[in-house]
Every structure is written in structure tokens, then in C-alpha cells.
Amino acid sequence: MKAVVPTNGEKKGAPYNPLNISSEGVGEDGFILSTYTCSGANISPPLDIGGIPEATKSLAIIVDDPDAPGGTWVHWVAWNIAPLSHIKEARQMEKEGINDLHKRRYDGPCPPYGTHHYHFKVYALDSLLSLTGKTSKKDLEQAMQGHILAFGELIALYKK
Template identity: 60%
Template sequence: MSSLFPTFCAQLRVTSPVIRENGMIPLQYTCDGVNINPALDIEAVPPGTKSLAIIMEDLDATGDVFVHWVAWNIPVVRHICEARKMEAPGFNDFHVSEYKGPCPPYGTHRYIFKVYALDSLLAMSRHTAADLEEAMSGHIIGFGQLMARYKRR
């Protein structure tokens, strides 16, 4: 974990009813399908959490990570529904403010769904993953992730 995180940060348990850890992402959540976000389950959210944030990245993109999904000020929930419209969506690396699923140009890529528990709502004027990370600094009280893979057919 980077300097974004305080010395102590609660461990969230992030799972999905449709994606196993290190499993394959089903077609409907990718550019080859309907391209909607998968459902996520979040357990062990620490007391004092005021909002959640999500960043989904392709870890195997050429050059650097590629951001597919950015959202914050999500109400404290234990389940994020499939195809959920977010309260505060940010711009991904496709330059749109919505979920855009895996669409690797070659091979099998790894995707990580990072979920943050925050001690406040965030007021942001810019809306990228980097902006979100900057705004979250000092507000993260919990973190968890789910890693999965996808290869185009």
C-alpha cells in the first residue's frame, strides 16, 4: 500500500457474487458484453465510515495501469448492485465518467477492484483517479480489493 494509507487501515473484504478472486470476469461486464459493472459485496466496513470509493484498474496495460472505473461518495452499503449508477462518477482512462469494463488488446490481463472506506464525503473539483487518490489522502480508514482476469475471445 502506498503513502495514501494511514499506519493502521481496516481490512475490507471485497467479493462478488459473479467473480471469484483471481477468476475470470464474465463477458457481460466487459467491452465484449453489455459493459456494466459487476455486483460487489463489501464486508468488515469499519465504524466511522461515511462513504466508499472505488477505483478499478488494468494492471497489465501497456506502459502503466489503465483506469476503468472511478467513483466516490458512495453511501455506506454492503452490496453494490450490478449496473449501478454512481453518485459521483469520475473520469476513467477512456475519458468518460462511467464504468468501462475490460477490453485488453492482447492476452489475459489482471483487473483490480479497489474499495476504500472513508471517514468523510469528498468535495472534488477534478474527477480522475489521481484526483480521487489525492482527495482521499488522510481520509482512508479501510481498504480491500478483488482481483480478477479477462482475455478477449
């Protein structure tokens, strides 16, 4: 599935290069395969990342669901990932923060009802980040400010 990125080349007012994010874990129909959900093995899907700038020191990933009944639900927060063009499924990350299940790990799509959109956001950064395991999505977003070289997003769908 093709990445969905804003057309203006900016995120929160700062210019960045676009990353091309895709995954074999997302079918042609845009739905994430059940292996990567709470109905399956609940492991992170493989991610292919194109367009990583040469100056990239690390990658960060945020996965969230803005369709959750109580507001955006955070499924994964990870950073200080080596700038690789392919991240294998179920990869143990160097640094992970707290998701909305209060766990330091990936927790896959598990909507209570309806079809939800899952945003796999990948950031190429010009530095490593000094954050703790108690880091939230908001903390990571704040720490990345001024360090984002490139950004890409893959939006996958899931319905139980």
C-alpha cells in the same frame, strides 16, 4: 472470489482496516464474467463488501488494469457511495470521475491481447469528498489521503 489485500494492513504507510471484497461477477476461476466486459453488456459487476467500519461516511471505488500496454489503464473512478455491504450491478453512482476513455462511467475489461488483471479497489472513508466530474484517479487518491478507514481489493482476470 476472495479479496486480495496486503498482509501488513497498511496502504501508503497509513494504517487501515481490511475490507473483504467479493463479487458474483467473478467466477471461481478468477475470471470476470463477460457481461461486465466490453464483449458483453459493459456494466459494472455487483460487489459485496464486508468489514465496513461503523465510522464510514462513504465508499470510493477505483478499477484499473496495470497490465495495459501503455501503463496502468483506469476503468472506473467513483466516490461518495453510501456505505453499503452490497453494490448492485450496473448501479448508477453518486459521483464518478474520468476514466482513461475520458468518460464518467464504468468501462469494463477489454484487453487488446493476453490475460489482464483488473483491480477493484474499495475504500471506506471517514468523510464525503468535494470533487468535480473531471476528477481523475490521481485526484481521487490525493483527496482520500488522511480519510481512509479501511481498504480492500478484488483482482479479477479477463482475456478476450
